[in-house]
Amino acid sequence: MRVKCVICDKIEGIEDESLEAKRLRNRPIHTYMCKDCSIRISEKTKARIGTGNFRFYRARSEKDDW
């Protein structure tokens, strides 16, 4: 089965019996990503998650004049 990467338009051949091929056949709009792109994307996502986890804890203002 020949598939085209949605990101870089590279055409790759994948095994007809592979899980990926089955998944792509089941979906009319198949989005295939080549290994290079999926690695790149996952690294970007990881980086984004990494910065997203960087949280500032708001210092609670304790101005209780009791």
Ligand SMILES: [Zn+2]
């Ligand atoms: Zn690609």
